[in-house]
Amino acid sequence: MERVSSWLNEKSMYIGLLAAWIAMCGSLYFSEVRGYVPCTLCWYQRILMYPLAGVIAVGLLRRDWHLPYYVLPISLIGLGVSTYHYLLQKTDIFAGATVCQQGVSCVTQYINWFGFVTIPFLALTAFLIISLMSIIALLNGEPVGEDEEGDPLPRPWLPVAGQIIAVLAIFAALFIAGRQDPLVAAARANSAFPAVTTAGPQMLVTGEVVGDATLERGQRIFLETCAACHGVDGSGVVNLGNQLAGSEFFASHSDQEILAVIREGRDLGDPENTTGLVMPPSGGRP
Ligand code: HEC
Incomplete structure (x- = not known):
């Protein structure tokens, strides 16, 4: 136990460095290779995480014993933001919060490994590791610089x-493996966004039908979960989601098939992918 704690004392900021670099590269991998669009709260966490990758490296190189004082305020705020983001995704306690009114919704879960590991969960873990390691470094006091x-x-x-x-x-x-995946490459080559037209049958839930409780519930789910990417009226949002209103896809597929696509989503590697954008499973709301 003593050996572990002295090892931790000595290496704590190196562990923090590793966590920051993995978090930074991982988030870039998710957005640049997998095509997951970062939401507003994701950007706040990136703003806090990326500088840590540089600051910790420079502090370690200069053997600056003040390093944890610079790192802690940033990592603790990051911890706060990712905890908030995670609770927003997984619980109702912040229902009605007005963050992420634009762009991809903050409750969208692009990944949901084991039912609980989402991207904010990964960020939370990294911020927690960096904060704990900084506290250990602080308690450990002055590292020997001479x-x-x-x-x-x-x-x-x-x-x-x-x-x-x-x-x-x-x-x-x-990155290279992901980029060279022929399916991902084909999806990216397709990324010219289809023109939004209003011709064809409309899939809108219009005023006449909202009286039906099921339709009303569906409309609510659509507005909460899908509209950020597909538009409130299903006309699509550039670089987020394609047009659903009047889509060929609906005309040519059964309800079962449509439901399967909604449930499974469409990764960049999916041969059916036509836009070079990602549709998260169940719109990111399992
Ligand atoms: C984060 C953005 C995002 C969210 C949220 C989202 N989608 Fe999508 N959706 C997409 C993208 C991008 C595509 C196109 C993927 C492709 O290239 O095939 C898509 C495709 C689809 C398709 C296939 C349509 C076609 O023409 O190929 C359906 C159906 C669909 N979405 C329904 C939904 C529903 C229902 C919801 C809410 C439960 C939802 N989407 C939420 C981004 C999103």
Whole structure:
């Protein structure tokens, strides 16, 4: 136990460095390779996480014992934002919150591994690790920056740069593999957004039919879950979701098939993908 704690004392900010770089590269992988559009709250978390990747690296290189003082305020705010975001996704306690009125909804869950690991959950974990490691570094006090003769110790280039290069190499491989996936490449080549037309049968739930309780419920779900990407009237939103009103897809598929697409969503790697954009499973609301 003592060995573990002295190892942690010594390495804590290196663990923080690793967490920040994995979080940064991971979020770029999700948006740039997988095509998951970041929501407003995701951007706030990125704004807080990305500088940490640089600040921790420089602080470690300079053996600056103030480093945790710079890192903690940022990582604690990040922890707050991702906790809020996660609760927004998974609970009703902030129902009616007015964040993310524009663009992709903040409750959209592009991933939902094991039923609880969403992207804000991953960010929360990274901010938590960085905060804990900073607190350990703080409690640990002043790291030794000088040798016995009082000469400054050399900068730890190798461990800092080595860690960063290792993370970059792993994610570079993931980027290249993801980009070269022929299905993803084909989806991206298609990314010219289809023109919005209003011809054809309208899928709108119009004034006449909202009296029906089922339709009303459907309309509510559509407005809460789908409208951010497909438009309030189903006419599509550029770079988020295609036009559903009058879509060929509805005309040529059975209700069962349509439901299956809505449930499964459509990744970039899906051969059916026509827009080069991602439709999250169940619109991101399992
Ligand atoms: C984050 C944005 C987003 C959300 C939220 C979203 N969609 Fe989609 N949806 C898309 C994109 C992008 C496509 C097109 C994918 C492709 O290229 O095939 C799509 C495709 C579809 C399609 C296939 C239509 C066609 O013409 O191929 C249906 C049906 C659909 N969405 C229904 C829904 C429903 C119902 C909801 C709400 C429960 C929803 N979507 C929520 C982005 C979204």
